[in-house]
Amino acid sequence: AQTVTQSQPEMSVQEAETVTLSCTYDTSENNYYLFWYKQPPSRQMILVIRQEAYKQQNATENRFSVNFQKAAKSFSLKISDSQLGDTAMYFCAFMKLYNNDMRFGAGTRLTVKP
Amino acid sequence: GAGVSQSPRYKVAKRGQDVALRCDPISGHVSLFWYQQALGQGPEFLTYFQNEAQLDKSGLPSDRFFAERPEGSVSTLKIQRTQQEDSAVYLCASSLGGRLEETQYFGPGTRLLVL
Numbered sequence: 001a002q003t004v005t006q007s008q009p010e011m012s013v014q015e016a017e018t019v020t021l022s023c024t025y026d027t028s029e030n031n032y033y034l035f036w037y038k039q040p041p042s043r044q045m046i047l048v049i050r051q052e053a054y055k056q057q058n059a060t061e062n063r064f065s066v067n068f069q070k071a072a073k074s075f076s077l078k079i080s081d082s083q084l085g086d087t088a089m090y091f092c093a094f095m096k097l098y099n100n101d102m103r104f105g106a107g108t109r110l111t112v113k114p
Numbered sequence: 115g116a117g118v119s120q121s122p123r124y125k126v127a128k129r130g131q132d133v134a135l136r137c138d139p140i141s142g143h144v145s146l147f148w149y150q151q152a153l154g155q156g157p158e159f160l161t162y163f164q165n166e167a168q169l170d171k172s173g174l175p176s177d178r179f180f181a182e183r184p185e186g187s188v189s190t191l192k193i194q195r196t197q198q199e200d201s202a203v204y205l206c207a208s209s210l211g212g213r214l215e216e217t218q219y220f221g222p223g224t225r226l227l228v229l
Contacts, residue, residue: 004156033215037220042222043203043222043223044117044220044221044222044223045157045205045207045220046219046220047217047218050217052215091156091157093156095215097215100145100147100159100162100169100170101159101162101170101172101173102147102159102218103159104156104157104158105156106154106155106156107154107155107156
């Protein structure tokens with residue numbers, strides 16, 4: 001079974017600084033998808049960034065980028081120039097190819113301080 | 115529609131009552147997912163529909179849980195004889211096509227409290 005581990009229950013960062021959220025996963029699959037989702041206090045979860053395991057290049061979306069280390073089964077999220085609106089729960093998620101069962105980690109609560 | 119909507123947003127039920135939770139996906143979205151999110155945890159997959167067909171219900175925790183999407187749009191998650199352990203936020207998500215890796219758009223969730 002696939003498991004996703006987020007070892008940082010809570011983190012904080014000063015506005016405009018950079019923060020990295022950690023995620024590791026366990027799988028025997030070679031091809032799969034990884035996601036970071038953001039869940040603000042209003043609880044509507046939104047996709048931040050995604051990575052296909054067969055792509056070596058790390059995904060980037062504006063201020064958000066990932067460090068995907070396939071051999072280490074690590075998928076960290078870096079947020080640059082943190083903004084107050086980045087305050088939220090962040091969930092790392094894993095999905096096998098051709099499978100609808102997306103597995104989430106327990107989440108990291110990020111607080112951006114002014 | 116503008117996004118995925120769910121109703122009610124909050125539901126309090128007495129143990130043993132039946133509840134029905136509604137999900138309105140984004141118009142035209144083929145795929146629909148239900149998740150259960152316990153307090154302080156990440157969402158856990160419950161079931162998946164492609165149009166009106168329930169292709170996977172392996173995550174439903176017991177036979178008290180039942181989901182349907184009869185016309186391939188609105189979906190209802192029904193929980194019979196609710197128990198305290200059913201207290202959670204129930205999230206619905208939809209995606210445009212039938213490719214499972216497509217971006218899922220989540221609703222705000224229904225927070226269920228069973229007393």
